[in-house]
Amino acid sequence: MTTSDQPQGLQGDATDKAKLRQKYAEERDKRLRPDGNEQYLRVAGQLAHYLDDPYMPVVPREPKTDHVVFAFIGGGFAGLATAARLSEAGVGDVRIIEKGGDFGGTWYWNRYPGAQCDTASLVYMPLLEETGYMPSEKYAHAPEILAHCQRIGRQYGLYGNALFHTEVVSLEWDAATSRWHVSTNRGDAFTAQFVGMGTGPLHVPKLPGIAGIESFKGHSFHTSRWDYAYTGGDPKGAPMAALADKRVGIIGTGATSVQCVPHLARACWELYVFQRTPSSVDVRANAPIDPHWFSEIATPGWQQRWLENFTANQAGGTAEEDLVQDGWTDLSRRIRARIMDLPREQRIPKNMLAAFEDSDFEKMEEIRARVDAIVGDRETAAKLKAWYRQLCKRPCFHDEYLQAFNTPGTYLVDTDGKGVERITGNGVVVAGKEYQLDCIIYASGFEVGTEYKRRAGFDLVGRGGLRLSEHWAAGMRTKHGIHVHGFPNAFLVQPTQGANLISNVPHNLTEAARTIALMVGHALAQGFKEIEVTREAEDCWVELLLTGAGRMIGSPDCTPGYYNNEGREPGPSAKLNVGHPAGPLAYFKYIEAWRSSGQFEGLTFR
Numbered sequence: 001m002t003t004s005d006q007p008q009g010l011q012g013d014a015t016d017k018a019k020l021r022q023k024y025a026e027e028r029d030k031r032l033r034p035d036g037n038e039q040y041l042r043v044a045g046q047l048a049h050y051l052d053d054p055y056m057p058v059v060p061r062e063p064k065t066d067h068v069v070f071a072f073i074g075g076g077f078a079g080l081a082t083a084a085r086l087s088e089a090g091v092g093d094v095r096i097i098e099k100g101g102d103f104g105g106t107w108y109w110n111r112y113p114g115a116q117c118d119t120a121s122l123v124y125m126p127l128l129e130e131t132g133y134m135p136s137e138k139y140a141h142a143p144e145i146l147a148h149c150q151r152i153g154r155q156y157g158l159y160g161n162a163l164f165h166t167e168v169v170s171l172e173w174d175a176a177t178s179r180w181h182v183s184t185n186r187g188d189a190f191t192a193q194f195v196g197m198g199t200g201p202l203h204v205p206k207l208p209g210i211a212g213i214e215s216f217k218g219h220s221f222h223t224s225r226w227d228y229a230y231t232g233g234d235p236k237g238a239p240m241a242a243l244a245d246k247r248v249g250i251i252g253t254g255a256t257s258v259q260c261v262p263h264l265a266r267a268c269w270e271l272y273v274f275q276r277t278p279s280s281v282d283v284r285a286n287a288p289i290d291p292h293w294f295s296e297i298a299t300p301g302w303q304q305r306w307l308e309n310f311t312a313n314q315a316g317g318t319a320e321e322d323l324v325q326d327g328w329t330d331l332s333r334r335i336r337a338r339i340m341d342l343p344r345e346q347r348i349p350k351n352m353l354a355a356f357e358d359s360d361f362e363k364m365e366e367i368r369a370r371v372d373a374i375v376g377d378r379e380t381a382a383k384l385k386a387w388y389r390q391l392c393k394r395p396c397f398h399d400e401y402l403q404a405f406n407t408p409g410t411y412l413v414d415t416d417g418k419g420v421e422r423i424t425g426n427g428v429v430v431a432g433k434e435y436q437l438d439c440i441i442y443a444s445g446f447e448v449g450t451e452y453k454r455r456a457g458f459d460l461v462g463r464g465g466l467r468l469s470e471h472w473a474a475g476m477r478t479k480h481g482i483h484v485h486g487f488p489n490a491f492l493v494q495p496t497q498g499a500n501l502i503s504n505v506p507h508n509l510t511e512a513a514r515t516i517a518l519m520v521g522h523a524l525a526q527g528f529k530e531i532e533v534t535r536e537a538e539d540c541w542v543e544l545l546l547t548g549a550g551r552m553i554g555s556p557d558c559t560p561g562y563y564n565n566e567g568r569e570p571g572p573s574a575k576l577n578v579g580h581p582a583g584p585l586a587y588f589k590y591i592e593a594w595r596s597s598g599q600f601e602g603l604t605f606r
Contacts, residue, residue, distance in 0.1 A: 020361060027387040028559045030417030031277060050205060050222050050442075054229070055111065056101030058165045063187035068161065069093040070520065071182055071192035073168050076105015078198025078493040078509045080152045081126050085517035087156045091524065095161045095192070097168055097184065103158070104149040105198075107142055109205075109224040111235040112256060113263035115142035118397055119504045120324045121289075122303065123310045126506050127152055129303045134294045138326075139286045139397075143235050163188065171195060172461040173488065178529040180489065193529070194520055197460075198493040198509065208251060208444050212423040220440040223256045230439065231267070240267035248272070249428050249435060251420060252443030253279055255396050260443070262400035265407040272435050273405075273412050274428060276419040277393070277559055280367050280386040282327045284397035307507050308588070314503050315584040327397045328503045331390060334359040360389045374402040383414040392558030462487035475573030479541040479602055480591060482512055483533035491516045497545060499587040500579025511588055515595045519603070528605040537602025548581025 069091055072079040075098030083094045100108035117124045121135035128135070131151055136144060153159050163184065170183040179191040205222045207213065221227045228234055232242030240263065248264060249272040250257055258279055264271050305323075312319035313329040322329050338355035339347060368385045375381035384402065386393075404410055413430050415421075421429045427437040460468035466486045471477060478484050481498030482491050493516070495501060495508035523531050580587035594601065 017357075017361065023387050024389070024559075025557065027417065028557065031559055050207065050225060052225065053101055053165070054221075054225050054227055055108070056165075058101070061186075063184075064163065064190045065188070067179070067191045067193075068095040069192065069524075070095070070194045070196065071180065071190075072096045072196040072198065073171075074098065074105060074198035074493075075100065075103045075153075075162065075164070076107070076149070076198060077126050077506050078105070078513070079103075079196070080149060080156075080158070081506075081510045081513035082196050082198065082491075082493055082516055083158050084127055084130065084152060084156045085513040086520060087158075089517040089521035091517070091520055092157070093161070094158065095163065095190075096158060097163045097166050097182070099165065099167045101164050102146075102150065103153045103162070104146045106224075107145045107149060110256070111142055111146075112223045112226045112260045113233060113235070113237065113240065114259040114400075115235070115256075116140060116259065116286075117145060118255065118284075118395075119328065120310075120326050123306050123324060123504055124506055126510050129298070129301075131155055134291065134298070135289055137286055137288055139284060141237075168458050170458055170461070171490075173463055173490075175463060178489070194489045194491070194531075196491045196493055196516060199457075206444055207442055208420065210251075210420050210423050215425050216423050216427075216440055217425040218427075218438050218440065220442065222442045222444070223252075223260065233263075233267070237263075240264070243267040243269070243439075245269050246438040247436065248439045248441065249274060249437045250441040250443050251428070252445065253277065254443065254445060255279065255394055256445065257443040258396045258398050258401045260441075261410075262398075262404040264441075265404035265410040269409060271407075271410045272428070272437065273410070274420055274430065275383070275412060275414050276417060278384050278386045278414075279393065279396045280364065280388075280390055281384075281396045281398050281401050282363075282367050282370070284327075284399045286399065307504075307510075308585075310504060311499075311501060311507060311585050311588065315501060327395060331359060331363055334363065357389075360391075363390055364388075371402060374406075376406050380405050380412050383412055388559040460487060460490065462490070472573075475576035477538055477542055477576070479533045479538050480512075480515070480594075481508075481579075482515060483531075483538070483603065485533050485535045485538040488530045488532035495579065496577055497541070498579060498591070499584035501584040507584075507588075511591055515591060518595045519600060522598070522600070523605055526605065530604075530606050532604050532606075533602055534604055540602070542576065544581060545576065545578050548578055 070086055070093065072082055072094060075096045079096045079098070080103060083096060086094050096103070102108055116139050118139065120138055121140040122128065125135060125140065125145060125148055131148070133148060133151065153162070166188065167185045168182060169185050170181075172181045174181055174191070177191070179193055180195045181189070181191055182195070183189050205224050207222065219227070219230050221230070230242065231240040233240035243264070244267065246268055247270045248268045250261065250264065251274045253273060253275040257273065258281060261271070261273055309319050309321065309323045310329065313322045313324070314332050322333065335356050338359050339352050342351055342355065364386065367390070371381050371384050375384060384405065405412055413435065415430050421431065423429070423440070424434060427435045428440065462468065463486045468484065468487065471484065471486060476497060478492065478497045481494060481496055484490065484492070491512070493509055493512045495505055498512065499508050501508055519531055580590065
């Protein structure tokens with residue numbers, strides 16, 4: 001390749017960058033596995049106790065056999081936002097079905113010490129303006145987020161009709177009555193005119209498929225079912241005094257581990273952190289929110305302005321001001337600056353991609369340098385460095401994780417990409433060495449890459465007996481990521497095939513909620529029984545999606561993780577796991593115009 005053939009961003013230091021790419025590839029190759037998502041265990045059978053709810057007992061009740069206007073599956077942000085918007089539209093007969101013991105979704109389950117949002121509270125927590133609530137910190141902790149979910153439930157009167165500790169097992173359309181039949185694991189058999197689904201990807205815990213996992217004789221639990229009865233302490237940060245004489249191992253070093261390791265390091269006699277792949281851990285700079293400052297910015301419409309500003313800064317917009325100023329928007333600012341530094345005639349795709357890569361190299365070099373600046377032991381510091389592009393895995397931001405490895409009694413056990421070898425009755429084996437432990441904590445996350453039917457726990461049965469799994473056999477097909485042809489009066493609330501804004505998922509959910517409430521309100525006001533997208537409109541939307549650049553995160557050359565299907569070829573259907581071809585900002589502007597027009601183009605009301 002001649003100098004003139006090189007992408008503009010690589011001129012002058014192509015050798016160093018080639019070495020960096022080679023290092024990234026070597027680290028990726030260490031971690032590639034032929035079993036992909038199958039390396040994880042479904043929590044069932046002998047492992048089912050990992051699903052027990054340690055937070056709230058199941059309250060006995062009689063099965064429901066009634067009818068509701070709208071049934072929503074999932075009591076997290078998706079269900080709460082949709083129910084709130086329906087209530088505002090005059091639709092009060094809404095039932096939320098939630099497998100947890102209260103509202104909150106993933107924030108009901110994730111009560112591990114240190115749990116907090118990693119997108120700024122002011123854009124992450126929905127309905128702040130509507131509830132008149134000011135978060136206490138830039139990045140709120142889990143108890144505050146859970147309390148906000150409960151606040152929404154109370155304000156919009158959602159508790160009286162909700163079914164907690166309940167899972168839907170079947171959902172079938174009855175064409176004769178234009179209703180959905182809903183059956184649950186608690187004997188409920190009721191009907192609903194409309195149904196919404198917001199089950200999300202972060203609610204089915206997974207365990208690593210490590211040999212001997214069932215043989216450990218000590219105590220063990222998954223981070224989404226934190227056992228404070230064993231550790232002591234509580235979700236609000238009380239010290240876990242019961243661990244003072246315990247040897248504890250935590251398996252996993254993703255976002256969950258990054259947040260809870262500092263608390264464990266302070267509490268345990270000995271803490272062993274078993275690492276297959278290090279996370280990139282940038283500065284979080286969390287701080288209290290100043291009430292006086294908040295009172296000045298919280299003018300009517302403030303949260304929507306902040307949402308739009310974050311999306312504009314983080315997802316390719318041209319906002320002159322960055323209101324949020326976090327790690328997500330930092331990388332985007334750098335990329336835009338490098339592209340704008342290119343002479344106009346050189347702003348071609350090849351050079352723009354090179355500018356993107358240069359910005360990422362620069363950012364990751366800073367993150368790796370931060371490890372050296374914080375971690376005292378050189379060998380430990382070297383093993384904590386992430387050798388991949390920042391968006392290959394979920395970026396982490398924390399101000400105490402790296403520091404935890406300076407704590408006496410806290411040890412990093414790096415497996416050089418291989419993972420834990422096996423588990424014995426007494427502990428964990430890595431590279432032939434056994435680490436004897438009293439407790440093993442699995443920070444192994446949730447099922448993300450599995451099929452929708454498996455995660456949801458049911459297969460939607462629509463018009464003519466068509467199953468959603470059949471309709472999606474070759475990949476997801478929707479309009480707006482909300483409507484599916486053949487499944488009238490059913491709505492999805494999730495990012496894919498919509499904005500697909502992964503850095504702030506709640507923005508996707510709240511926009512879908514607005515759209516659904518407007519459509520349902522219109523149907524009820526006009527006396528329509530059914531809403532369905534036409535086949536032509538669904539096909540056109542899918543065709544539009546395929547004109548885009550494709551998946552923007554988790555490329556095949558990334559280190560394995562849930563962003564890239566654990567490094568395996570995701571198959572042809574993955575090409576449909578995308579968003580609007582012009583990006584999230586364009587989608588949000590489009591969907592606002594689409595619903596506000598009142599025409600609901602592409603839908604049939606009857």
